Amino acid sequence: MVNIRYFLLGQLTILLIIICLGTYFKMGIDMGDIATWFGSLGTIAALGLAYYQLHTDRLATREDEKRNQAKKISVWIDSENRNAEMCYSIQNVSDSPVYQGIITLVGIQGAGPPKCGENVDEGYEYRVKLVTIPPGKFYAVSNSGGKGMHIEYGVEIAFTDSNGIHWLRRSNGKLEEIKKSPLEFYSIYLPVGWSKVKEEKPESFTT
Structure with missing residues (x-):
């Protein structure tokens, strides 16, 4: 789950590439589309971080249960x-x-x-x-x-x-x-x- 940060970085990189290509080829990308991309990216980031925290908490609970008697x-x-x-x-x-x-x-x-x-x-x-x-x-x-x-x-x-x-x-x-x-x-x-x-x-x- 540590690789989530790399996934998010990849999404941001792709978004920047699309913006640059749109500017270069005059694709006429609507600013509303860009805002939607950023909003989606924020949602993905929030879900990813929530899942990562849940996974980390579960691992910590399992480790504590494992060490309970020891x-x-x-x-x-x-x-x-x-x-x-x-x-x-x-x-x-x-x-x-x-x-x-x-x-x-x-x-x-x-x-x-x-x-x-x-x-x-x-x-x-x-x-x-x-x-x-x-x-x-x-x-x-x-x-x-x-x-x-x-x-x-x-x-x-x-x-x-x-x-x-x-x-x-x-x-x-x-x-x-x-x-x-x-x-x-x-x-x-x-x-x-x-x-x-x-x-x-x-x-x-x-x-």
């Missing part, structure tokens, strides 16, 4: 204990579970882990693989490797929603659709050591 899934670092373990809070405020939830600890500052989870090896230990994330708030735990000077961690999560669409929420909160399943995206091979979400925060993080 935008309700979030994860953040809750705490780290003295055993070099990281506790994550996971929240699914939708009405349906999501699947293959892969939580990955990433670095956002300093000489820590890579900033993007797809840049780590398949055997990366600072990661949790959750078979299902039901509606509600839960916890999960992974190793963290400790925390060196000036190192700051972030966390990202990839998952498949209830419609079979794959998503990735980066450590900065940005939500992206991915074309591969979380396992394929991270090059994780079968068999997978799946874990289950924890309904309560582990005691090692509460004392």
Whole structure:
């Protein structure tokens, strides 16, 4: 629909050509005809722009509906204990579970882990693989490797929603659709050591 502007430009160009030819060959074009042309062109422009706006609104609505569940899934670092373990809070405020939830600890500052989870090896230990994330708030735990000077961690999560669409929420909160399943995206091979979400925060993080 972006090509509407080119269509309108083409119509205007044709009109100008007709006017120029009429003047050159003394065709005696009536000014009323020219006014009619301009009026028709304005009508076409108004209809074209209205249709373009309607089409754009429909696309935006479809995209919002597509992202409806995915935008309700979030994860953040809750705490780290003295055993070099990281506790994550996971929240699914939708009405349906999501699947293959892969939580990955990433670095956002300093000489820590890579900033993007797809840049780590398949055997990366600072990661949790959750078979299902039901509606509600839960916890999960992974190793963290400790925390060196000036190192700051972030966390990202990839998952498949209830419609079979794959998503990735980066450590900065940005939500992206991915074309591969979380396992394929991270090059994780079968068999997978799946874990289950924890309904309560582990005691090692509460004392």
